Amino acid sequence: MSRRDVNREADAPxxxxxxxxxxxxxxxxxxxxxxxxxxxxxxxxVVHREVHHPWERFFGFHAFYGxxxxxxxxxxxxxxxxxxxxxxxxxxVD
Amino acid sequence: MWIDVPPFLPxxxxxxxxxxxxxxxARNALLLGIPVLGxxxxxxxxxxxxxxxxxxxxxxxxxxxxxxxxLFGYLFHLAAFIGNLFAxxxxxxxxxxxxxxxxxxxxxxxxxxxxxxxxxxLFIFWELLAFSSVFLIWARRGERSVRAGFRYLVIHVLSGxxxxxxxxxxxxxxxxxxxxxxxxxxxxxxxLFISFGIKAAFxxxxxxxxxxxxxxxxxxxxxxxxFTTKVAVFALAVAFPGTEALIYIGAAMTAFxxxxxxxxxxxxxxxxxxxxxxxxxxxxxxxIGTALSLNGAVAHAFNDVLFKxxxxxxxxxxxxxxxxxxxxxxxxxxxxxxFTAALTTVGAASISAFPLFSGFVSKSMVMAALxxxxxxxxxxxxxxxxxxxxxxxxIKIPFFAFFxxxxxIRTKEPPKNMLLAMSLGAVLCIGIGTFPQFLYAIxxxxxxxxxxxxxxxxxxxxxxxxxxxxxxxLQKTGIYPPELPSVNIDVxxxxxxxxxxxxxxxVPAISFVNRTVRSAAVSQFNAFQRVAPRxxxxxxxxxxxxxxxxxxxxxxxxxxxxxxxxxx
Numbered sequence: 100m101s102r103r104d105v106n107r108e109a110d111a112p113x114x115x116x117x118x119x120x121x122x123x124x125x126x127x128x129x130x131x132x133x134x135x136x137x138x139x140x141x142x143x144x145v146v147h148r149e150v151h152h153p154w155e156r157f158f159g160f161h162a163f164y165g166x167x168x169x170x171x172x173x174x175x176x177x178x179x180x181x182x183x184x185x186x187x188x189x190x191x192v193d
Numbered sequence: 194m195w196i197d198v199p200p201f202l203p204x205x206x207x208x209x210x211x212x213x214x215x216x217x218x219a220r221n222a223l224l225l226g227i228p229v230l231g232x233x234x235x236x237x238x239x240x241x242x243x244x245x246x247x248x249x250x251x252x253x254x255x256x257x258x259x260x261x262x263x264l265f266g267y268l269f270h271l272a273a274f275i276g277n278l279f280a281x282x283x284x285x286x287x288x289x290x291x292x293x294x295x296x297x298x299x300x301x302x303x304x305x306x307x308x309x310x311x312x313x314x315l316f317i318f319w320e321l322l323a324f325s326s327v328f329l330i331w332a333r334r335g336e337r338s339v340r341a342g343f344r345y346l347v348i349h350v351l352s353g354x355x356x357x358x359x360x361x362x363x364x365x366x367x368x369x370x371x372x373x374x375x376x377x378x379x380x381x382x383x384x385l386f387i388s389f390g391i392k393a394a395f396x397x398x399x400x401x402x403x404x405x406x407x408x409x410x411x412x413x414x415x416x417x418x419x420f421t422t423k424v425a426v427f428a429l430a431v432a433f434p435g436t437e438a439l440i441y442i443g444a445a446m447t448a449f450x451x452x453x454x455x456x457x458x459x460x461x462x463x464x465x466x467x468x469x470x471x472x473x474x475x476x477x478x479x480x481i482g483t484a485l486s487l488n489g490a491v492a493h494a495f496n497d498v499l500f501k502x503x504x505x506x507x508x509x510x511x512x513x514x515x516x517x518x519x520x521x522x523x524x525x526x527x528x529x530x531x532f533t534a535a536l537t538t539v540g541a542a543s544i545s546a547f548p549l550f551s552g553f554v555s556k557s558m559v560m561a562a563l564x565x566x567x568x569x570x571x572x573x574x575x576x577x578x579x580x581x582x583x584x585x586x587x588i589k590i591p592f593f594a595f596f597x598x599x600x601x602i603r604t605k606e607p608p609k610n611m612l613l614a615m616s617l618g619a620v621l622c623i624g625i626g627t628f629p630q631f632l633y634a635i636x637x638x639x640x641x642x643x644x645x646x647x648x649x650x651x652x653x654x655x656x657x658x659x660x661x662x663x664x665x666x667l668q669k670t671g672i673y674p675p676e677l678p679s680v681n682i683d684v685x686x687x688x689x690x691x692x693x694x695x696x697x698x699x700v701p702a703i704s705f706v707n708r709t710v711r712s713a714a715v716s717q718f719n720a721f722q723r724v725a726p727r728x729x730x731x732x733x734x735x736x737x738x739x740x741x742x743x744x745x746x747x748x749x750x751x752x753x754x755x756x757x758x759x760x761x
Contacts, residue, residue, distance in 0.1 A: 117527070117528045118527075119527070119596060120599075129665065132658075132661070132662075132665070133662075135658060136658050136659060136662050139651070139654060139655045139658055139659075140655070142651055142655075143651075143655070146647055146648075146651055148647065148648040148651060148652065149646075149648040151561075151564040152564055152569060152572055152573075153569070154573070155652070159655070160652075161651075161652040161653075161655040161656045161659075162655040162656070162658070162659040163659070164573075164576060164577075164580065164656065164659075165580045165655060165656035165657065165658070165659035165660040165662075165663070166659040166660065166662055166663045167663075168576070168577045168580040168581060168660065168663075169580050169581065169583075169584045169659075169660040169663035169664060169667075170663045170666070170667065172451060172452065172455060172577075172580075172581050172584060172585075173455055173584070173663070173664075173667050173672070173673060173674070174672065175452060176452040176453075176455035176456045176674070177455075177456065177672070177674040179452055179453075179456060179681070180456050180674060180679075180681070182682075183456075183681040183682045183683075184456070184677070184679045184680075184681055184682075185679060185680050185681070185682060186679065186680070187458075187678045187679055187680060189680050189682075190680065190689050190690065191337070
């Protein structure tokens with residue numbers, strides 16, 4: 100594949116500032132996101148949800164499970180790197 | 194339908210015409226027209242056999258409409274159309290024309306397989322899938338792609354050989370080659386199961402996918418992601434529905450690849466691992482074997498082709514524009530490729546099964562069926578995998594390609610045909626997610642299932658938002674592993690590293706033993722020549738030659754010959 104159209108001059112003077120270049124935009128997005136997370140857990144109190152699996156009886160089960168699942172996933176995967184990670188050309192050299 | 198045209202035929206004829214057609218509108222019209230006409234040809238088609246051919250003692254049914262055929266038939270026409278549109282700009286030299294022809298043969302073979310009425314026909318298209326698709330890998334050129342292509346081919350030919358062996362044994366046992374329910378019984382059942390399992394990327398048999406797909410061309414991998422594994426899912430749904438082992442195999446498939454996906458640097462390989470994860474949901478659905486779960490399995494296959502295709506198109510566009518695919522090299526591309534970024538994000542939302550996106554309306558059927566049938570221990574595994582999908586595909590792919598730290602790469606949007614193909618994929622992802630009744634209408638069974646209720650929407654949104662919250666937390670605390678140029682050892686290590694090394698180590702040992710034994714034998718013979726006159730006298734051995742003596746010598750010579758023969 101060719102590398103045409105690539106121009107590595109990120110700091111060219113004429114470049115305009117993009118949406119996520121400003122840290123305040125990122126933090127605004129995150130605050131909205133946190134608020135939505137809180138709202139979703141509060142909904143568990145308001146909404147009567149059906150229970151099909153015994154674990155679902157717990158308040159905020161899906162929120163808790165989603166958080167723990169992803170955290171565990173990443174931490175375990177990161178640990179796997181110690182065992183599994185090799186150089187990029189591992190299979191290319193003898 | 195006008196006449197009984199086997200669905201693969203227009204594609205095969207089209208492949209030849211495309212190869213011969215001059216560049217420009219004629220070829221474009223063929224590439225886009227064939228899937229459209231083929232798709233129209235399927236409308237109103239009757240179930241049952243449409244074409245029978247006698248071959249030796251077998252009655253082949255190269256065109257038969259089974260329970261799942263039509264859904265996959267429509268799907269493959271759609272995928273071929275989107276893929277051809279995405280690859281429409283290819284025109285540099287003959288190799289790229291070859292790619293377009295190969296893609297048509299590949300799509301036609303997939304159609305041939307899902308409309309196959311017998312195992313021999315299935316076998317033929319099974320092998321054609323491999324032989325046509327490998328050109329989409331080789332077309333990238335470069336030694337890596339050529340080697341990956343050969344490994345891909347060997348594994349898929351092996352899968353075909355197992356399929357043929359299973360089919361023939363089955364024929365001798367039952368007298369039937371009809372492609373129908375088989376079940377895990379006897380040698381034939383197991384051979385077919387493993388054959389399908391290789392193509393479906395079962396755990397331990399999965400590495401061909403993550404090895405080959407990232408080595409395909411920017412446009413070729415879009416086709417690769419659509420057909421091969423979905424044909425395998427189709428075959429499993431026909432031959433092994435309700436096979437309980439599939440529930441556990443599927444659960445393993447959903448869970449283990451996502452760990453690899455998190456630490457993988459090549460974003461198309463991330464999608465490869467993610468693909469195994471999605472096929473896991475389908476395999477589990479087939480294993481449960483109820484109307485709801487089978488509907489869920491095939492509906493998810495339908496949606497996966499669209500959203501995975503969209504993600505592979507997004508990454509293909511990035512590769513096409515920047516020549517790079519590693520997370521460690523990319524980032525900040527939303528500045529110069531905003532449309533590609535937005536369209537890829539739609540694919541990411543769909544695979545993550547956000548409400549109103551396509552993954553939500555199909556994956557939920559498999560999850561619901563698991564609980565209905567009382568698989569309470571398997572459900573948490575799939576729920577873990579559902580959260581994990583969002584993490585490694587839904588967030589990681591768009592984040593590291595288009596956002597994250599600015600890599601400094603400035604490029605522009607890909608050609609219009611690529612954007613158009615991605616837009617079509619995105620519209621379908623949102624359309625199916627928002628109006629699932631249209632997809633449900635072509636599912637094989639009537640179940641009355643409806644995904645949109647308060648419980649389901651709320652719990653799924655909670656799961657995904659808090660998965661995202663974990664991502665934010667891991668990024669902010671610096672725990673999140675950085676993208677690093679690397680490879681991670683997987684099962685493929687056994688045949689890419691261990692086996693070649695072992696052979697290299699063993700060969701000198703064998704030749705050493707060979708040499709030693711031969712020279713010992715020669716020196717013994719020489720010694721015997723010196724001693725012989727003393728035993729037989731100076732006039733040679735031929736003078737006195739008792740029969741018993743001769744038999745012994747013949748035996749010794751034969752034994753020596755045998756030994757030398759095996760040592761040679």
